[in-house]
Every structure is written in C-alpha cells, then in structure tokens.
Amino acid sequence: MPEFLKGNYKLDAKIEDKADATDSTDEFEKKALSRLGGSICFVSKKSLMWQGEAQPKASRATPGNGDKDKAKADGAGPKDR
Amino acid sequence: MELGRKIAEALEAATFERVAGVGLANAEANRSRIARSVLDLAETPLGAGEAAIVVGAGPSLYRRRSLERLRAAGFAGTIVAADGALGACLRAGVVPHVVVSVDPHPERIVRWFGDPTLSAPRGDDYFRRQEMDPTFHGDELAANRALVELVNAYGPKIKVAAATSAAPAVVERCEQAGMDLYWWNPMYDDYDAPDSLSRRLWEMNGLPCLNGGGNVGTAAWVLTHAVLAKARIGLIGIDLGYAPGTPYEKTQYYPELVEILGDRHREAFIHTTHPETGEVWFSDPAYHWFREVFLEMARSADCRTVNCTEGGLLFGPGITTATLDSFLAEAAGDTTRHG
Numbered sequence: 001m002p003e004f005l006k007g008n009y010k011l012d013a014k015i016e017d018k019a020d021a022t023d024s025t026d027e028f029e030k031k032a033l034s035r036l037g038g039s040i041c042f043v044s045k046k047s048l049m050w051q052g053e054a055q056p057k058a059s060r061a062t063p064g065n066g067d068k069d070k071a072k073a074d075g076a077g078p079k080d081r
Numbered sequence: 082m083e084l085g086r087k088i089a090e091a092l093e094a095a096t097f098e099r100v101a102g103v104g105l106a107n108a109e110a111n112r113s114r115i116a117r118s119v120l121d122l123a124e125t126p127l128g129a130g131e132a133a134i135v136v137g138a139g140p141s142l143y144r145r146r147s148l149e150r151l152r153a154a155g156f157a158g159t160i161v162a163a164d165g166a167l168g169a170c171l172r173a174g175v176v177p178h179v180v181v182s183v184d185p186h187p188e189r190i191v192r193w194f195g196d197p198t199l200s201a202p203r204g205d206d207y208f209r210r211q212e213m214d215p216t217f218h219g220d221e222l223a224a225n226r227a228l229v230e231l232v233n234a235y236g237p238k239i240k241v242a243a244a245t246s247a248a249p250a251v252v253e254r255c256e257q258a259g260m261d262l263y264w265w266n267p268m269y270d271d272y273d274a275p276d277s278l279s280r281r282l283w284e285m286n287g288l289p290c291l292n293g294g295g296n297v298g299t300a301a302w303v304l305t306h307a308v309l310a311k312a313r314i315g316l317i318g319i320d321l322g323y324a325p326g327t328p329y330e331k332t333q334y335y336p337e338l339v340e341i342l343g344d345r346h347r348e349a350f351i352h353t354t355h356p357e358t359g360e361v362w363f364s365d366p367a368y369h370w371f372r373e374v375f376l377e378m379a380r381s382a383d384c385r386t387v388n389c390t391e392g393g394l395l396f397g398p399g400i401t402t403a404t405l406d407s408f409l410a411e412a413a414g415d416t417t418r419h420g
Binding site: 032034037046050 | 099271306340341378
C-alpha cells in the first residue's frame with residue numbers, strides 16, 4: 001500500500017484474514033456446482049478409450065490417420081473385426 | 082456471458098466432484114462380480130454390418146416415434162441403448178443388443194431396469210420427471226411391474242456394458258434378470274497425470290477406461306465407436322435438450338437450479354433454434370455441456386455420426402443430420418450388398 005494512503009489512526013474492529021472466507025466460498029460453490037454435473041466424467045483432450053500401457057496399439061489404426069486414431073484409443077484398441 | 086453457459090464451463094470439474102467418490106466406492110464393491118471386459122463384446126455376435134443405432138431417452142423417441150419406426154424397418158445392425166431408454170425400447174418391441182449403465186446413484190438407476198422391490202412411489206421424483214412415456218405418468222407402480230416383467234423376459238437376450246461405477250443394486254438386478262455383464266471403467270481424469278485415479282482403477286481391475294462424455298447416452302456412442310468399432314452410427318433419442326413447450330419444472334436439474342440460483346434459475350436455461358426444423362429447443366447448463374462435449378468428441382472420431390433424432394440440439398461439425406428412414410434405408414442397402 002502506498003505510504004500516503006495509510007491511516008494515521010487505529011481501528012477498534014479486528015480485520016479477519018479473508019483467505020478462510022474465500023476458501024469456504026469456493027468450497028460451497030464447488031459443492032453446489034457438483035449437483036449440476038453429469039453422471040460420468042469427461043476428460044478433455046484425451047482419447048475415447050484407454051487400455052493402460054504395455055499393450056499393443058489399436059489394430060485398426062492406420063498410418064496417416066494418427067489424430068483420429070489417437071482420439072479413438074490409446075493403448076490396445078479393439079481387435080480386428 | 083449468459084449464466085447457463087458460464088455454469089456449463091465449470092461442469093467438467095463439477096462432474097468429477099459429483100461422481101468420482103461414489104464411482105470408485107462402487108468399483109470396489111463390484112470388484113468380485115467382474116468376470117468379463119467390455120472388450121469381449123467386440124468378439125460377440127451382435128447386429129450385422131458396420132451400422133449401429135444408439136438409443137438415448139430423449140423426448141424425440143416419442144415425438145418422432147423413432148423406436149416404432151426402427152422396429153418396422155427391421156434394422157439388422159447393432160442396437161445399443163442407454164439404460165434410461167431400455168423400457169421404451171422393450172415397450173416398442175425393440176430388444177437392444179447392448180444396454181449401457183454408468184450412473185453411480187445408489188437408488189435411482191435400478192428403476193430403468195424395473196425395480197422388483199418397489200412397493201410404493203418414492204419421494205424422489207427424479208424418475209417421474211424424466212420418464213417421457215405417458216404411460217408412466219398414470220399408475221407408476223403398475224408401469225414398474227410391467228417393466229420388471231419385460232426385463233425379466235428379455236434380459237437373457239441383452240448384454241449390459243456396465244461401468245464399474247454402476248450401483249450394486251443395478252448390477253444385482255441385471256444379474257437377476259439373466260443379463261450378461263461386460264465391464265469397463267469410466268475415465269475419471271488424465272491417465273497420464275501423476276496420481277491419476279483412472280490409472281489406479283486400471284491397475285486395480287485391468288479394465289479399459291472409456292471417456293464418458295458426461296452422460297450415459299454419450300457413453301453409449303463412445304462404446305459403439307471405440308469398442309464395437311462401428312463405422313456408421315445413427316442416433317435416436319439423443320436430443321441433449323428439452324423439447325419446445327417443456328415446463329422448466331419437468332427438466333432434469335430443475336430442483337438443483339432452483340436451490341442454487343433461487344429466482345435467477347430461469348436465466349440458466351439456454352434456448353436454441355434448430356437450423357432445419359426451426360423449432361426452439363432449450364438446454365440447462367448440464368445439457369449444454371453434454372452437447373459441447375459430444376461435438377468435441379465427434380469432431381475427432383473416426384466414424385460417421387448421423388443424428389436421426391429429427392430435432393434436438395445435437396448439430397454442428399462432426400455430426401451429420403438425416404431422417405431416421407434414410408439412415409435405415411442406407412443401412413439396409415449395405416446389409417443387402419454385403420450379405
């Protein structure tokens with residue numbers, strides 16, 4: 001705070017740290033919003049299916065179509081059908 | 082920015098908050114029942130050809146008589162239904178090959194399969210508000226009993242793609258009705274992130290994680306594309322919005338919106354004109370988010386997604402719109418050509 005704005009008097013009231021109040025407001029908003037959410041998560045920018053690691057890549061994946069196949073499945077995809 | 086759109090932007094995180102805890106607890110509770118992966122479904126004979134129909138429980142099912150038309154056309158492809166649409170399917174004489182269930186709620190979802198334990202209407206009006214079939218607006222108990230009988234009769238012919246988040250009561254009901262269960266994990270978070278819950282879940286049960294898109298209808302589309310590898314997917318009953326004239330109090334999240342926003346709850350609804358029908362449909366923040374998510378997923382998906390709802394709010398890049406009849410005619414042509 002600039003020096004010239006500082007008061008030259010003392011306050012009787014105690015100023016609470018606003019951090020706790022902000023946290024509780026955030027928590028309330030979070031809980032309230034959660035009631036408006038869906039029944040299953042969506043994870044943006046991730047594939048439609050993930051099968052863990054150390055498994056072969058999706059057999060339907062074709063070279064040159066990487067983005068679309070990545071969007072479809074990371075890890076092993078469905079077997080050839 | 083409109084209030085509804087502003088709330089929608091926060092729903093990716095809010096949904097995690099809503100479902101992760103109970104979903105993981107259900108995964109633990111369901112662990113001993115898991116015998117098959119959803120990947121086994123890909124090896125199981127379902128419908129013929131590369132076309133599939135995904136059935137959601139939206140109002141267009143009744144407005145457009147989509148299921149009756151599907152049945153009359155004798156569609157030979159694969160039919161995948163959201164659990165909320167199972168009753169409508171069976172009442173219309175359509176037996177889906179696969180039903181998808183994801184919602185972890187401990188009491189509500191079993192009603193979509195017919196609840197044999199229901200002896201009096203419950204205080205929770207979730208089911209009454211959402212069941213679009215007018216037969217349910219009369220004698221709820223009689224309608225439930227009829228659904229119990231239908232599911233018991235056709236259950237052995239239906240496979241359930243069950244998320245590990247599904248409530249144990251739903252799992253028990255499906256098993257009791259003779260349905261075969263095929264399991265998968267909902268993707269809760271970025272599996273590449275440190276301490277990822279999705280990764281921990283996969284390490285626990287070895288099942289694939291599907292990116293669910295916020296709701297069971299979208300999850301059914303993901304499964305049909307990513308697991309069953311269907312190249313052409315028609316959507317019915319996936320409106321991702323409310324039909325013109327629907328009272329706000331009949332919408333899915335109405336009680337929550339009123340409780341959270343009070344008098345401002347009306348500002349949360351978003352109205353949109355359908356570019357082809359000219360009808361004004363509307364969504365709430367959740368359905369607006371579902372729509373945005375579906376469009377994002379469809380844009381990068383390696384399949385053709387055809388919205389055959391003949392209404393609703395799902396249109397945009399990555400989605401083709403067509404009448405159900407034209408989709409079915411094209412699929413029938415394919416089946417004839419390829420046997």
